[in-house]
Structures are given as C-alpha cells and as structure tokens.
Amino acid sequence: MAKTIEINVHHVTRVEGHGNIKIRAKDGTIEECKLEVVESPRFFEAMLEGRTWKDVRHITTRICGICAVGHGLTSVQATENAFGMKWSKQTDLLKRLICLGEQLQSHVLHEYFLAAPDFLNVASVVPLVQSHPEVVVRALKLKKFANQICDMICGRKVHPIGMEPGGFAYTPKRKELQQLRAKFDEMEPDITATVDLFATLKIPAFQRETEYVSLKHDKEYAWLEGQVYSSDMGGVAKQDYLKIVHEKVVDHSTSKHVANKRSSYQVGALARVNNNYDLLLPHAKAVAQKLGFKAPCHNPFMINVAQVIEIAQCFYDARNVVEALIELGPKPEESPEVKPKAGRGVGATEVPRGILFHDYTYDDEGKIVKANLVIPTGQNLANIEDDMRALVPQIIDQPKDVITLQLEMLVRAYDPCISCSVHFLNVEFV
Amino acid sequence: MSKPKIAVFSFTSCEGCSLEILNCEDHIPELLGHVDIVNFREAVSNRSDDYDIAFVDGAVSTPRDEDEIKEVRKNAKVLVAIGACACTGGLNVMKNYKGLDYCRKCVYGDKAGKVETIDARPLDAVVPVDIKINGCPMPKAEFLEVVTAVLMGRKPRIPNFPVCVECKRKGNVCQWLKGAVCLGVVARAGCDAICPTYNKGCVACRGLVDEPNANACKEVMTEHGLSMEQVLKEFQLYNGYYEVAKQ
Numbered sequence: 001m002a003k004t005i006e007i008n009v010h011h012v013t014r015v016e017g018h019g020n021i022k023i024r025a026k027d028g029t030i031e032e033c034k035l036e037v038v039e040s041p042r043f044f045e046a047m048l049e050g051r052t053w054k055d056v057r058h059i060t061t062r063i064c065g066i067c068a069v070g071h072g073l074t075s076v077q078a079t080e081n082a083f084g085m086k087w088s089k090q091t092d093l094l095k096r097l098i099c100l101g102e103q104l105q106s107h108v109l110h111e112y113f114l115a116a117p118d119f120l121n122v123a124s125v126v127p128l129v130q131s132h133p134e135v136v137v138r139a140l141k142l143k144k145f146a147n148q149i150c151d152m153i154c155g156r157k158v159h160p161i162g163m164e165p166g167g168f169a170y171t172p173k174r175k176e177l178q179q180l181r182a183k184f185d186e187m188e189p190d191i192t193a194t195v196d197l198f199a200t201l202k203i204p205a206f207q208r209e210t211e212y213v214s215l216k217h218d219k220e221y222a223w224l225e226g227q228v229y230s231s232d233m234g235g236v237a238k239q240d241y242l243k244i245v246h247e248k249v250v251d252h253s254t255s256k257h258v259a260n261k262r263s264s265y266q267v268g269a270l271a272r273v274n275n276n277y278d279l280l281l282p283h284a285k286a287v288a289q290k291l292g293f294k295a296p297c298h299n300p301f302m303i304n305v306a307q308v309i310e311i312a313q314c315f316y317d318a319r320n321v322v323e324a325l326i327e328l329g330p331k332p333e334e335s336p337e338v339k340p341k342a343g344r345g346v347g348a349t350e351v352p353r354g355i356l357f358h359d360y361t362y363d364d365e366g367k368i369v370k371a372n373l374v375i376p377t378g379q380n381l382a383n384i385e386d387d388m389r390a391l392v393p394q395i396i397d398q399p400k401d402v403i404t405l406q407l408e409m410l411v412r413a414y415d416p417c418i419s420c421s422v423h424f425l426n427v428e429f430v
Numbered sequence: 431m432s433k434p435k436i437a438v439f440s441f442t443s444c445e446g447c448s449l450e451i452l453n454c455e456d457h458i459p460e461l462l463g464h465v466d467i468v469n470f471r472e473a474v475s476n477r478s479d480d481y482d483i484a485f486v487d488g489a490v491s492t493p494r495d496e497d498e499i500k501e502v503r504k505n506a507k508v509l510v511a512i513g514a515c516a517c518t519g520g521l522n523v524m525k526n527y528k529g530l531d532y533c534r535k536c537v538y539g540d541k542a543g544k545v546e547t548i549d550a551r552p553l554d555a556v557v558p559v560d561i562k563i564n565g566c567p568m569p570k571a572e573f574l575e576v577v578t579a580v581l582m583g584r585k586p587r588i589p590n591f592p593v594c595v596e597c598k599r600k601g602n603v604c605q606w607l608k609g610a611v612c613l614g615v616v617a618r619a620g621c622d623a624i625c626p627t628y629n630k631g632c633v634a635c636r637g638l639v640d641e642p643n644a645n646a647c648k649e650v651m652t653e654h655g656l657s658m659e660q661v662l663k664e665f666q667l668y669n670g671y672y673e674v675a676k677q
Binding site for chain 2: 011017018040041042043045046047049055058059062063064065066068109113114117123124125126129133136137140141143144147154155156157158159161162169170
C-alpha cells in the first residue's frame with residue numbers, strides 16, 4: 001500500500017448541483033481527501049430578511065427543484081410553530097401524502113436514473129432504453145405516478161402551489177382521490193419488480209460506523225413529526241436541534257460542514273431506517289429482509305438499499321393515507337386565520353436526502369428578522385469525506401479508474417443535492 | 431443523418447427546470463429517439479463540448495457563470511434559456527436589491543470578502559439567447575413545443591396573451607374576486623393558469639406579455655383598493671431585473 005495517486009473528478013455527474021472529488025495520496029498516505037462544492041451562492045437567508053410570512057414558503061421552495069415539496073412543508077411548519085398555529089386532520093393527511101409522494105419520486109429518480117447505471121456498467125439511463133427497455137419504462141411509470149400524487153394536491157411537484165401555513169389552498173376532490181387509489185393497484189407489481197431488480201445488484205462491501213441523525217416518532221415511521229434523534233445522544237425537541245446540529249465553516253468547502261460530537265454524522269434514508277426500523281410497515285420490513293438489510297447497518301453504499309426499502313414504505317403508507325382521506329371525505333376548507341406574533345419557530349422534516357431544518361425568527365408584524373436553514377446534503381458532506389478517507393486505503397491498490405468509480409458511487413449513494421446545500425454558503429476560500 | 435446533439439446546463443438556480451425535462455416521462459423515450467444527449471450533468475455521465483442545442487437553466491451570478499455561459503454560446507447553434515432564473519434572473523435578483531455587500535456579510539460574516547458574487551442577471555444580459563421558456567418552473571408542454579419546433583426548423587409557438595385568457599378558458603373564478611392579488615392581467619400565459627387553478631394569484635413568473643395592458647391593470651388595482659407600490663412589490667419577485675419593477 002505504498003501507492004501514489006491523484007484523483008480529480010471535476011463536477012461529479014448524476015448528482016444535483018456542482019461538486020468535485022479531490023484525492024491525493026503519496027506513498028500510501030492520504031494527503032488530501034475532499035468533496036469540494038462549487039455551486040453558485042444563492043443568499044436565501046439574506047433574501048428572506050424583511051419578507052412577510054406570506055412570501056416565505058414561496059421563496060424557500062425555490063431553494064431546490066428536487067425537494068421543493070420538502071422545503072415547502074418545512075417552511076410552513078416553522079411558521080406554524082412560530083405563530084402557534086393548529087391545523088385540521090385533513091391538512092395533516094394532505095401534508096403527509098404530498099411528503100410521501102415526493103420521497104417516492106425522488107428515490108425512484110435516484111435509484112433508477114442516478115445510481116443503477118453504475119451497477120449495470122453504463123454511463124447513464126440512456127443506453128438502458130435499448131438494452132433494458134422494460135426497466136426504463138417501469139422507472140418512468142413509477143416516477144410519473146409519484147409526481148401525480150403531488151400534482152393532485154399542489155398542482156405540480158416542482159414548486160408546489162398553495163401550500164400555506166395551516167392548510168392548502170386547493171383540496172383534491174373525492175373523485176381524484178378515488179382515481180389515485182385505483183392507480184396504487186396498477187402500480188403495485190412495479191414496486192415488487194423494483195425490489196427484485198435491486199436485489200440482484202451487488203453492493204460494495206464497506207463498513208464505517210457513524211452517528212445517524214433523523215426524526216423519530218414513538219408511533220409511526222417519522223417524516224414530519226417527532227423528535228430530532230441521534231443514535232449517539234437520543235432525542236431532543238425540534239426547537240433544540242442545535243444541541244445536535246453544529247455548523248462550522250471549513251476552508252476547503254464552499255458549503256458549511258455540520259457535525260455533532262464526532263467529526264461527522266449521517267442523515268438520509270439509511271439513518272432513517274437505522275433509527276426507525278421497528279416502525280416500518282410490514283410490507284417495507286419484508287423488503288428489508290429480502291434485500292438482506294439488518295439494522296443498524298454501517299455501509300454507506302447501502303443507502304441505495306435503504307431507499308428501496310423506503311420506496312415500499314412510502315408506497316404503502318401513501319395508499320393508507322389516500323384511503324383515510326377518502327373515508328374522511330375531502331372538503332374545501334377556509335384559509336386558516338394567521339395571527340403573526342414575534343418569536344422563533346423551527347420546522348424539521350425528513351426530505352428525501354435527510355432531515356431538513358428551517359429556523360425563523362419573526363417580528364410582531366410577521367416579517368422575517370432572521371432565518372437559518374440547515375440542509376441534508378450540508379449535514380452529510382463531512383460524513384462523505386470521512387467515508388472517503390476510510391475507503392481509499394482499502395482500495396488504493398486498484399487501478400485509478402476503479403478507485404474513481406468507487407468514490408463516485410459513494411458520493412452518488414448519498415444522493416447529494418448540492419444546490420440545496422449551498423443556498424447559504426459557497427466560497428472557494430483561497 | 432446523425433441526430434441533433436443536445437446539452438443541458440445549470441447556472442445559479444434550483445435545477446428544477448432541468449428536472450422538469452426528466453419529468454416529461456411520457457415523452458422521454460420518444461425524445462431520445464430524435465436527439466442525442468451529450469451533456470446533462472444531473473442525469474448522464476458523458477460530457478462533450480460538441481452540441482447543437484443548449485438548454486440552460488439558472489441566472490448568471492458569479493464571474494464563473496459569466497465565463498461559462500459565453501463558452502456555451504460559442505458552442506451552441508441554438509441557445510434556449512429555460513425557466514425564470516435564466517429568462518428574467520428570477521428570484522435571484524432579490525439579492526441585488528439587498529446589496530451585494532450586505533448579502534455577503536449577512537451570510538458569510540467575517541469571510542464576506544472572499545465570496546465571489548455579482549448582481550444576478552438573466553442569460554440575455556450576457557449573451558444573445560435564441561429562445562426563452564419562461565416560468566418557475568418552465569411549463570413542460572412549452573419545453574416539448576420548443577424541442578419540436580427547433581428539430582423541425584420552425585418558430586416555436588409561445589403565447590403572447592395574458593394569463594387571464596387561460597383562466598377564462600378554464601372557467602376559473604377570478605382571484606381578484608376572492609380577495610387575492612393576481613398579476614395574470616399582464617403576465618404571459620402558457621402555464622395553463624396553473625396558480626389560479628390551484629387557488630393562488632399569479633406572480634408573473636413568466637414575465638410580461640410584449641404589450642401589457644397597463645391601463646386595465648391599474649383599473650383592476652384601483653377597483654380593489656391596491657396601490658401601485660403593493661403590486662410592484664409582487665411583481666419584483668420574478669421581474670425585479672427590469673426597470674418597470676424598479677419604479
């Protein structure tokens with residue numbers, strides 16, 4: 001293991017946003033091991049200052065096209081908490097349904113379009129149109145179905161419409177819900193086929209135990225409600241998230257790094273499944289068993305498997321929610337009265353790539369005084385680098401292109417969303 | 431005959447418009463039969479500077495963005511700006527109003543001096559743009575219309591009438607009558623009036639029609655007791671780059 005290598009991957013592909021991998025090892029010793037983030041700065045915190053609560057959800061949704069629904073849900077939750085608002089059972093179910101729709105869409109996109117090509121030795125999904133047409137058709141069908149769940153509630157998944165503190169401007173009609181319910185039966189074989197496909201892929205063997213952070217709820221697999229939970233420390237209330245989440249500026253990265261007591265922690269599908277395994281629905285647990293998943297799992301490449309488990313979890317959970325909505329009988333609701341008051345509100349929800357925090361301080365007119373947003377990918381960056389540092393010595397004797405591909409696969413497993421992570425920070429510190 | 435080569439690039443944006451390309455699920459297999467995608471970081475690993483049509487989302491907001499869009503312009507026969515950020519600067523322009531020094535300091539504190547940022551601007555403030563697909567996000571239907579038109583060598587059909595027309599067509603109740611502020615009276619249609627359909631006023635994310643009926647707009651505003659200032663504030667959200675929003 002006395003090898004000298006230098007790897008520079010400029011703009012890792014099949015990830016959202018612009019990031020570079022840089023590895024330099026001399027005589028077997030790693031001198032540099034970085035995931036550089038080189039995305040353009042957006043300055044959302046500055047843009048939010050002075051904006052009224054009415055615009056905040058609209059603006060923060062635009063942080064990210066892939067997790068726009070998640071940003072919206074987290075934003076309204078922060079405002080609801082700041083103003084002490086309550087909402088109806090119907091709103092609760094709709095929030096949950098649109099959240100599940102987005103997770104499903106994002107995981108299908110990541111698994112089929114971004115991750116699977118590596119396992120099938122192709123550069124993208126495009127060659128699969130010829131070689132595995134049924135796989136591509138299934139992926140597109142599932143993605144469209146997941147998008148339709150979101151479309152039914154907010155018009156579209158990329159930048160949902162009418163998601164407001166306390167409720168939704170539009171209520172799906174009973175007929176729309178019934179049509180959607182029927183589609184679940186039509187799609188079920190595609191979920192099974194997805195699990196079968198990913199059961200055949202060989203996941204690289206690699207172990208590195210780390211701290212896993214996610215929401216945790218005592219009764220259900222947590223997406224929107226519950227405590228902020230660390231596998232090292234246990235749970236804290238949402239408004240106390242800063243006890244676990246410590247942001248720091250590192251001079252080589254353009255996005256802030258986040259850690260707790262160790263040098264890094266992990267968020268996302270694997271953290272969620274590890275922390276909430278017992279609360280998975282029976283269907284999802286069966287998938288976990290079929291895919292050989294045992295919690296806690298310490299292999300970051302298994303994030304791909306955790307996402308497949310969550311595809312089943314979201315699908316069957318969403319079906320339950322649709323049935324509950326039909327039973328409840330959907331009716332248009334009056335927009336809730338919003339009474340702004342000065343104070344702070346924290347929103348914390350699970351978005352596809354992990355736990356997301358929006359932390360707002362409002363003045364008594366309902367204008368933002370201060371906003372802090374902590375993004376899943378920002379939280380994972382330090383953990384990815386720690387993984388790379390542990391992985392490189394194990395594979396350093398391999399040819400350079402093999403090492404490079406393994407590192408890219410590692411980064412892709414995290415499904416990074418770089419535009420999001422640098423909404424607040426992107427500097428090439430010299 | 432070889433297929434036209436397509437590239438997709440992202441500048442300062444949420445990449446939602448690039449994602450909307452992938453969200454054209456029903457049309458992707460057919461599209462791939464007509465074009466080769468040679469550069470699309472979000473979706474494929476191949477890269478090439480040899481392409482015919484470039485679709486670009488995002489505003490220009492750093493010196494690097496500026497260099498790169500000039501490079502794309504040099505390489506592409508047809509440059510299509512996709513989405514509000516690329517077409518009008520979009521939401522990014524809000525930071526120009528705050529002042530760059532203020533933004534840097536607010537977000538970066540004592541590291542403020544090292545942040546590379548310039549006023550956010552639409553692509554056509556830096557290079558000539560051939561076609562604009564406005565909207566936040568761009569409407570998928572218009573993207574497919576533009577692709578079809580470019581491949582067939584004809585002019586794309588992009589509406590030059592206000593959102594009000596689409597609301598009337600769909601039988602939507604007017605948002606003004608519901609007490610909302612709606613810019614649909616002067617905003618460019620093509621979105622199928624999706625916001626009013628989902629019970630929200632239009633924010634003019636697709637910019638203005640070429641000859642907006644300012645008098646009608648003022649009339650509606652006066653009728654509903656709104657000041658020009660209030661409406662311009664709404665308008666600034668997506669069109670802050672233009673003089674009309676600065677008045």
